[in-house]
Amino acid sequence: SAVISQKPSRDICQRGTSLTIQCQVDSQVTMMFWYRQQPGQSLTLIATANQGSEATYESGFVIDKFPISRPNLTFSTLTVSNMSPEDSSIYLCSVEEQMSGNTIYFGEGSWLTVV
């Protein structure tokens, strides 16, 4: 299965600042996604990271708040902008691996606490 590395794994951030999360995959993948998991909650899709074009955002998520980059088939970043305590969540990168029948795998997540 694809090995997904996320950085940072955990961070405490000041209100009003921005943080960029990196996602690196050990193989080329077509589809990469970013999810948010608020404490004790389920996973919510933020956006699909498209290689070479703008990300596709889900309802309730906007590019100004969550800009995403996807420069190649193995790497993506998610920025959480102008953070507030409500942004305290786990942010998860996921990829679709076609070699294993389009299975979707997740990274370990980036745990952000905004104070």
Place this chain on the structure above:
Amino acid sequence: QQQVKQSPQSLIVQKGGISIINCAYENTAFDYFPWYQQFPGKGPALLIAIRPDVSEKKEGRFTISFNKSAKQFSLHIMDSQPGDSATYFCAASGNNNDMRFGAGTRLTVKP
């Protein structure tokens, strides 16, 4: 986004018992139904998955039952162990591959 309904919210089972978690979906375009297991402090890990062309899939102690006409699927954990204590999420995805998750079930297996 909640297109997948999962129950129960929490489940307590004795060691050796059977744990059953149920999910229902709305979108008939969904064609991939995985279950993820998540331990505290970890990302979700794929446990088992099924496609609509079969009604049941078994991997070790874990079985998915799928009812296409009812738009329901369930996870059965046989001989539940304390190490199975975790949160379980069902999910569904379709052609565009964006996955929708259930609300999660917190399973506790008592020794």
